Amino acid sequence: GAGVSQSPSNKVTEKGKDVELRCDPISGHTALYWYRQSLGQGLEFLIYFQGNSAPDKSGLPSDRFSAERTGGSVSTLTIQRTQQEDSAVYLCASSRRSMNTEAFFGQGTRLTVV
Amino acid sequence: DQQVKQNSPSLSVQEGRISILNCDYTNSMFDYFLWYKKYPAEGPTFLISISSIKDKNEDGRFTVFLNKSAKHLSLHIVPSQPGDSAVYFCAHRDDKIIFGKGTRLHILP
Numbered sequence: 001g002a003g004v005s006q007s008p009s010n011k012v013t014e015k016g017k018d019v020e021l022r023c024d025p026i027s028g029h030t031a032l033y034w035y036r037q038s039l040g041q042g043l044e045f046l047i048y049f050q051g052n053s054a055p056d057k058s059g060l061p062s063d064r065f066s067a068e069r070t071g072g073s074v075s076t077l078t079i080q081r082t083q084q085e086d087s088a089v090y091l092c093a094s095s096r097r098s099m100n101t102e103a104f105f106g107q108g109t110r111l112t113v114v
Numbered sequence: 115d116q117q118v119k120q121n122s123p124s125l126s127v128q129e130g131r132i133s134i135l136n137c138d139y140t141n142s143m144f145d146y147f148l149w150y151k152k153y154p155a156e157g158p159t160f161l162i163s164i165s166s167i168k169d170k171n172e173d174g175r176f177t178v179f180l181n182k183s184a185k186h187l188s189l190h191i192v193p194s195q196p197g198d199s200a201v202y203f204c205a206h207r208d209d210k211i212i213f214g215k216g217t218r219l220h221i222l223p
Contacts, residue, residue: 004157033210042215043158043203056210091157098209100146100165105157 002026004106006092012112013082021077021109025094032075033095033103034067038088046090049075050098082113117141118206120214128222133191135217137204142185146207149178149189151200152216158203162189194221 005024013019025032034046045059049069060066064083069075079086089110095103119138127133137147145166150158164171164178164187171178177190191198199221204214 031209035213043213045210045212048210050209093157093211100207102148102160102163102207103211104160105150107155107157110155 004092004094004104006090006106006109008109009107010110010112012114015084015113016081018078018080019082019111021079021090021092021111023075023077023092023094023106025073025075025092026104027073029094029096029104030072031095031098031103032069033093034075034077035091035093036088037091037108043091046077048098079111082111084113087111087113116214117144117212118204118214120202120204120217122217123215124218124220126220126222127194129196130193133189133194133198133219133221135189135191135202135204135219137187137189137214139185139187139206141206142182144185144206144208147178147180147187148205148207148211149176150203150205150213151198152203153200161202163207191219194219196221196223 007022032049035043047067048056051072064080067077089108091108093103093105148163149161152158162176180187201216201218203216206212
């Protein structure tokens with residue numbers, strides 16, 4: 001497919017477990033972004049990659065959250081020891097470059113921590 | 115402190131009329147803006163952008179206006195259609211994208 005792909009689309013996990021969310025960006029897009037949207041809230045920036053490096057991790061809510069990107073392509077967002085407040089839709093986006101261009105979003109992963 | 119503000123949580127417009135969605139920003143150095151549309155259970159979809167070298171950009175039924183002195187932009191949709199019912203996000207773009215909280219648009223039959 002030509003768009004941004006995220007997996008899984010839905011994830012239910014028990015409190016305290018670790019989860020990994022995956023993002024496959026559009027081929028050739030060098031910039032990749034993670035956002036989350038909690039219920040009734042806006043789009044909260046988490047982290048941004050340019051290539052494999054993350055110049056801006058300022059939005060990660062705690063040290064339980066980490067992300068990596070390999071080969072300038074696939075990215076994984078890992079949440080350790082999940083808490084109920086981590087329940088949200090996690091959205092990934094990619095763009096051709098990091099400035100002055102639109103970014104394209106995936107469908108998101110809905111994470112529910114029970 | 116919100117850098118991009120959408121002060122109207124919701125807006126209802128009659129089908130066929132003009133929808134005007136507003137957005138304010140705080141930093142006069144901001145120079146590139148995006149509008150996205152989001153349906154429930156889907157990711158945001160890019161609609162239209164504007165650079166600060168322009169004060170207007172038009173794409174079909176969608177027009178974005180930028181007033182740099184007022185640090186204000188608006189999205190006009192005309193004529194409004196039922197499929198336009200969605201949440202609209204204004205965003206500032208530099209190396210990351212900072213979104214407003216969104217405005218829910220209801221198009222009334």
